[in-house]
Amino acid sequence: MDYFPLNWGKPRATGDEHNWLATPGMAGAHARRADMSPTCYAPAGPTSHTSSPIVTGTSVVALKYKDGIMMATDCLASYGSLARFRDVERMVPVGNSTVVGASGDISDFQYIQHQLKDLEIDEYETPDGHHLGPENVFGYLHRVMYARRSKMDFLWNTLVVGGLQDGKKYLGCVDMRGVTYSASTIATGYGAYIAQPLLRKAVEGREDTLPEEEARKLLNKVMQVLFYRDARSLNKIQVTTVNASGVHISEPYSLPTEWGFAENIRGYGAAQN
């Protein structure tokens, strides 16, 4: 069958009915529109925009510590209220000194990952001794997000970019409207309300002295709190560390949680209270 809804009902050249691989823009070979729609993956037919996110990721949290930056995300992609995909990696390395984490629509993030890959390839192809650092990647993503918002065709994400730019720690955040923000602690989604106060209290003023172990403990605690309070989160998380030796994204691991207190609450516990 033709999986492209926008092709249903469209006239097709005879003999082409079984060519399910044909991309919609080229399907009607005779009808080639000169003005392509805004996004490269959309067909050259009616324009399509992401008007609401479908498969989504929740908070991203990040902080600066003594040797660099650390970022954490959970491994969940929710389909509305359904915890649909539970092994999703919402952080990607770019080059060897930057990591980009995303909350929001996962398909839009996959498109962004594709763009970042192209950037990496271009940078690799040009043998002039230059490397993309977090500030460069952040500048690029800012321009992309703002350009899309100006076309009213948003990439429904809040992106967190972190890393070391010429040895200096950098953390930045850009949202679907192209609004940017840079600080020593960043948190998106629910994290902005619940995690940010915890992060700020522990990190602000101590960016250059906070040891790695303490930073890791803090992130674990923050992700645990988010799992308790954010109904669209998971306790399976990944933590990324970016320091002088590069970008290290951990394997996913589970956080321990304690639900025993619910026993004593009427309506929640097994015992009849």
Add this chain to the structure above:
Amino acid sequence: MVRSRCCTNSPSSFRNQYDNDISTFSPHGRLHQIEYALEAVKQGSACVGIKSDRFVVLVALQRQGGELASYQKKVVKLDGHMGISFAGLTSDARVLSNYLRSECMRHKMTFSRPLPTYRASHRYGSRPYGVGFLIAGHDAAGPHLYEFSPAGNCLDYVAHAIGSRAQSARTYLEKHVAEFATSSVADLIRHGLGALRETMPSDKDLTVENVAIAVVGVTENPSDEATIAAFPHMRKEDGFVAFHALSREEVDRHLKAHQQTAGTGAAAAGGDAPAAAAGEAMDTSE
């Protein structure tokens, strides 16, 4: 339509048949339109570029379009860290510099970093541009000197000269190439003037009117007093000297220094050919 073939299959006779279009190869595998564009570069007055470990220097000859006219500006700043000198059609140079300026700005806005020198690339219109550039830039990977030719080639150089009689300048540069890497800015300029002098007829000379000098790079000791005095444009935090054309007074100072060393004919410093040999080189290449 039958074309009249006037004579034998000698290379010169192919020119007229295969040179009407940029995209037509000659039987000898040549694109004559590009070669003609290269000729346009050779008609322009010379410019010289030399780089050391820290700086790039451009020295250019400014032609005067007649006694009553002004001298043609030959040095164009593209961005804080990059600039060019050119030889060839001035109007094409203007079009390309505007394009390169907007490329520099676009890259800086998107990636929050100055355009790496190597990536300033040619643009093609309906014909090749009849101008060659020497691009001088300094970025995170150090100082760079590139030549852009109408052929679309971008070549990396330690020292180079393009334009009218540039071969004589290149001969001078080849003779002194071992000195450039560790030369001071003043010495680079002195060599640039020496090389440029080679391209002039013996009855003309370098003056403060017909010479343009530009400099970009990073100083070694930005806190040193002598350095601060020598480079008023220098950024004190890191010693970065933005691309800029030297003022009239500075050009004058360098010219006088050059005339002194050239005049005494000191072997080490002013080893470049004195007027006689230079004159000889001039006359044969007309």
